[in-house]
Amino acid sequence: MIEADFVIVGSGSAGAAMAYRLSQDGRHSVCVVEYGGTDYGPFIQMPAALSYPMNMRRYDWGYSTEPEPHLGGRVLATPRGKVLGGSSSINGMVYVRGHARDFDHWAEEGATGWSHAHVLPYFKRMEAAEGGEPGWRGTDGPLHVRRGPRANPLYGAFIEAGRQAGFEVTDDYNGAKQEGFGPMEQTIHGGRRWSVANAYLRPALKRRNVSLVKGFARRVVIENQRAVGVEIEARGSIQVVKARREVILAASSINSPKLLLLSGIGPAAQLQEHGIAVVADRPGVGRNLQDHMELYIQQESLQPITLYSRLGLLSRALIGAQWLFFKTGLGASNHFEAAAFVRSAAGVDYPDIQYHFIPVAIRYDGKAAADAHGFQAHVGPMRSKSRGEVRLRSADPWDKPLIRFNYMSHPDDWADFRHCIRLTREIFGQPAFDPYRGREISPGAHVRSDAELDDFIRAHAESAYHPCGTCRMGRPDDSASVVDPECRVIGVEGLRVADSSIFPRITNGNLNAPSIMVGEKAADHILGRQPLDPSNLEPWINPRWRESDR
Numbered sequence: 001m002i003e004a005d006f007v008i009v010g011s012g013s014a015g016a017a018m019a020y021r022l023s024q025d026g027r028h029s030v031c032v033v034e035y036g037g038t039d040y041g042p043f044i045q046m047p048a049a050l051s052y053p054m055n056m057r058r059y060d061w062g063y064s065t066e067p068e069p070h071l072g073g074r075v076l077a078t079p080r081g082k083v084l085g086g087s088s089s090i091n092g093m094v095y096v097r098g099h100a101r102d103f104d105h106w107a108e109e110g111a112t113g114w115s116h117a118h119v120l121p122y123f124k125r126m127e128a129a130e131g132g133e134p135g136w137r138g139t140d141g142p143l144h145v146r147r148g149p150r151a152n153p154l155y156g157a158f159i160e161a162g163r164q165a166g167f168e169v170t171d172d173y174n175g176a177k178q179e180g181f182g183p184m185e186q187t188i189h190g191g192r193r194w195s196v197a198n199a200y201l202r203p204a205l206k207r208r209n210v211s212l213v214k215g216f217a218r219r220v221v222i223e224n225q226r227a228v229g230v231e232i233e234a235r236g237s238i239q240v241v242k243a244r245r246e247v248i249l250a251a252s253s254i255n256s257p258k259l260l261l262l263s264g265i266g267p268a269a270q271l272q273e274h275g276i277a278v279v280a281d282r283p284g285v286g287r288n289l290q291d292h293m294e295l296y297i298q299q300e301s302l303q304p305i306t307l308y309s310r311l312g313l314l315s316r317a318l319i320g321a322q323w324l325f326f327k328t329g330l331g332a333s334n335h336f337e338a339a340a341f342v343r344s345a346a347g348v349d350y351p352d353i354q355y356h357f358i359p360v361a362i363r364y365d366g367k368a369a370a371d372a373h374g375f376q377a378h379v380g381p382m383r384s385k386s387r388g389e390v391r392l393r394s395a396d397p398w399d400k401p402l403i404r405f406n407y408m409s410h411p412d413d414w415a416d417f418r419h420c421i422r423l424t425r426e427i428f429g430q431p432a433f434d435p436y437r438g439r440e441i442s443p444g445a446h447v448r449s450d451a452e453l454d455d456f457i458r459a460h461a462e463s464a465y466h467p468c469g470t471c472r473m474g475r476p477d478d479s480a481s482v483v484d485p486e487c488r489v490i491g492v493e494g495l496r497v498a499d500s501s502i503f504p505r506i507t508n509g510n511l512n513a514p515s516i517m518v519g520e521k522a523a524d525h526i527l528g529r530q531p532l533d534p535s536n537l538e539p540w541i542n543p544r545w546r547e548s549d550r
Helices: 013-022 100-108 116-126 153-164 196-205 252-262 268-273 313-326 411-428 450-460 512-526
Strands: 003-009 030-034 127-129 143-147 180-183 210-214 216-223 226-234 237-249 293-301 338-342 353-358 374-381 389-391 402-404 437-442 495-497
Touching: 003 013, 003 226, 013 030, 013 196, 013 512, 100 116, 116 127, 116 512, 143 196, 153 180, 153 338, 153 353, 153 374, 153 411, 196 210, 210 226, 216 237, 216 252, 237 252, 237 512, 252 389, 293 411, 293 450, 353 411, 374 411, 374 437, 411 437, 411 450, 495 512
Parallel strands: 003 030, 003 237, 030 210, 127 143, 237 495
Antiparallel strands: 180 338, 216 226, 226 237, 293 374, 293 437, 338 353, 353 374, 389 402
16 A cells, blocks of 8 residues: 655646655655656656646547537647646747736635645745846755847847837736736746756655656545545555655546545535535535636748748758757747737726737647748736636546636627737837737738627637636635635645645736646645745735826
């Protein structure tokens, strides 16, 4: 029988961080359960190949939504990493902490001790940031963060166009000032994807008190309201990995609620419907599902300086060879090297729109490039009011869960997205783009009216792959809460959830960084340690926020 003090389900962003921190002093044994295989191989390790692993069954759970009613019944992919390092091994490698006000909102919603002052020290502990704002950034943590080289002049044009449109510029959106246009940060180190497998898990596995078990987690084993282990299926047989102290679910915002439901923790009526005995009636399990959506606004480039000329087989082979032998060149970047965080309107006190800029016109999955030199901005609102749900399809652990985001179900989402499109056109229309700007490829200059924009949004809005919120953290007396502010599952002893599913509300930007932070902070709670001293640094808030969006 396999046994450890702490059993962590999932080797992703939070799980790997916890494995590293819980085992650090050598006093506790840690077992990480992961169903996915190795992350070795060029598709994962080469940053420019990011569109491949997300679409490979070998590395991805292959989940998708139910037909989304407000998007014309479209079914959207919901990739989650099924590999060492979890989704940090298949993501876009973009590093965004989130805005200070996001975490203050968490605390206001009942996640006491998770305000910006309390989480900033954990962001600093985890980082080794190159060139960030002194005092705000960590320099000797496991997670290497860098800026891209921004050699292509289009990156500079995008930042300058934002300035010309009257918006702020910022040199470090992960420092005091998120608002503005500036360089984008990447989890890339030495030319390789710096996933949590590289940053946290491999160093942890070198310790004698950490083990990795390859197996499919079926449910948490609970005796007398206490979690005592995890039932797994490995090589065709079912066994239990015993936890002497605690079981910690870090299996993603899709698989963590699924495992709770299979273990009898969730809305009683749903559990009874599937013949699962109710251990704890927690109506919030699987609810509060949130995501970011985005659109690509694509513009033709009059100058042949984009990545379009590098999409041919010979060019790809040369880029691949340079990366393979030297870990340099175009293969060593995700090409998201310029970014912006802006506010949508006067009266919005901190950014609620995010931009990723890339000097090529191509789909995220790499399947369809525009047949011309072009550039594009990925843009989307950050704080949608739409909420969805993860439910069981059946009591069979191998059945994929039912995922419904209810994308665009709130009327404000439509107004927000129309504004995003029009704002992007305004930015691309600035003098900085005059030497480069050709025709608008997508949506196309003819798409102007609210109705036409709505049709385009309905047909083309995509997930930014930031699902979260399904095991919401909050006050123990709040029926919508699933875990308390120490990540303990309410109503069951010895069981915690620590990953993006505990976010009360989605943060501003990509979710890998705050998910790792959750693992870092949860580890101190699990060990019963005094949390790191809160920070007294104050974030920059635009002094004109009441009067203007810029």
